[in-house]
Amino acid sequence: MKLKLPTFLSSYGFSITLIISLFIGTLLGIIFKQDAAVLKPFGDIFLNLLFTAIIPLVFFSISSSVAGITNVGRLGKIIFSMLLIFILTGIIASVVMIIGVTVYPPATGVVINFGTEFTPQPLTVSEQIVKALTTPDFADILSKKNMLALIIFSVLIGLATSTAGEKGKFFSDFLSSGNSVMTKMISFIMYYAPIGLCAYFAYLIGISGEKLLGSYARVMILYFPVAILYFFIAFSIYVTISAGNNGLRKFWRNIIPPSLIALATGSSIATIPSNLQAADKIGVPKEIREVIIPIGATMHMEGSCLAAVLKIAFLFGIFNMNFAGTETILTALGIALLTGIVVSGIPGGGTIGELMIISFYGFPPEVFPIIMMIGTIVDAPATMVNAVGDNVSSIMVARIMEGKHWIK
Secondary structure, three states: OOOOHHHHHHHHHHHHHHHHHHHHHHHHHHHHHHHHHHHHHHHHHHHHHHHHHHHHHHHHHHHHHHHOOOOOHHHHHHHHHHHHHHHHHHHHHHHHHHHHHHHOOOOOOOOOOOOOOOOOOOOOHHHHHHHHHOOOOHHHHHOHHHHHHHHHHHHHHHHHHHHOHHHHHHHHHHHHHHHHHHHHHHHHHHOOHHHHHHHHHHHHHHHHOOHHHHHHHHHHHHHHHHHHHHHHHHHHHHHHHHHHHHHHHHHHHHOHHHHHHHHHHOOOHHHHHHHHHHHHHHOOOHHHHHHHHHHHHHHOOHHHHHHHHHHHHHHHHHOOOOOOOHHHHHHHHHHHHHHHHHHHHOOOHHHHHHHHHHHHHOOOHHHHHHHHHHHHHOHHHHHHHHHHHHHHHHHHHHHHHHOOOOOO
16 A cells, blocks of 8 residues: 555644654753753643543534434334443453553553652542542542543533434534534644643643653553554454454454554544554455444554553553552553543544543643653554454454354
C-alpha cells in the first residue's frame, strides 16, 4: 500500500507537532534546569483552558450521542453478543498490561515534585463507589474531580431525551448544537497545545531532570512489545477458537490492509471500509460485520485498554505508590474498561479518559500533560490493535450467532 505524504501529515501532523514541542521543551529544561520554571505559567494557561472547557464538552458530547440512539431492537441479540465480546476482550487486554507493568514498572525511580503535597486516598470499595458514581449536589457534578459522575449524569440525560420522543426533539437539537460548539472550542484550545506542552515539559524536565525522559523510554519498551504480542498471539487465539484453523488462515490473509491503514492514519474510523472488506473475504455474515465493525470503531478499543493501565501504573510510579493489591488492580481494570469501551466512543474520549484517571485517583491536575504524551507515544500501535480488534470481534460474534461450523 502506497502512503501519500499529505495523508500521512493530515493524520499524524498534530502528533508530530506535539512530539517536536516535547523535544524542544526537553532541550530547554536540560539547558536551563531550575530556571525553566519561568515557563510554567504558559503551560498552566493551556491546562486551565482545557480543564475549563472539558466539563461542558463531556456533557454535550455524551448526552447528544446517547440522545441520538434510534431503534436497535431487531438487532438485540447481535448487540448483546457484541457488548459481551467487547467487555471480555477489554478485560483480557487490561489484564495483559497489568501483568506487563508488574513485571516491568514504567516509572521506576521517578518522583516529581509538583509543589503541592499529594497523599493518595485509600480506595475502600463502598466509599469509592458512591463517591465516584454520584455527587451530593448538582454544582459538584460540574467539577473535573467528579468526571465519572458527570459521565453517568450525561448518559441519563441522553436516555431521557431519547425516550421523550417528539417532545424531546428540541432539547436533542440543543445538545447536538452544544456538542458542535464545544468540539470547535476544544479545537481552538488545542492550537495552543504545542506551546503549552513545550513550556510545561521544559518546567518538568528542569525540576526532575532526565529521569522523566528515561521513563518515557520505558513506556515505549513496555507498550510496543506488549501491543505487538497481543496483536499476534491474542487475536490468533480468539480467531482459532471462533473459526478454527481455516478461519485463522483467512484472517491473516486479509487483515494486513486494515492494519496498515490503522498505522498510517491513526484512526479506527478510517479503517472501517477496509475492515468491512476484510471481514467479507473472511466470511463474516453481512448483518454481523456491518453492525459490529462501525460500532467497534468508536467504542471498542483494546489498544486503549492497554494504554489506560500503562498510564495508571506510570502515575503510581512517579508518586511512589504501590501498584498492587486486589482493590487497586480491580479499580485500574474498571477504569481501563471505561476508557477503552465507554469513553472512547465520544469526541475527545482520550482526553476525557485521562482526566477520569486523574480525578478518580485524586492526582494533581499537573500530571495531565505527562499521561497525554504517553497517549501520543503509543497512538500508532494502539490504533492498530483497536481497529483489528473490531474485525476479530465480528468473527467471535459470528461464532455465537451462527454456531461452530459457520465459516466455510
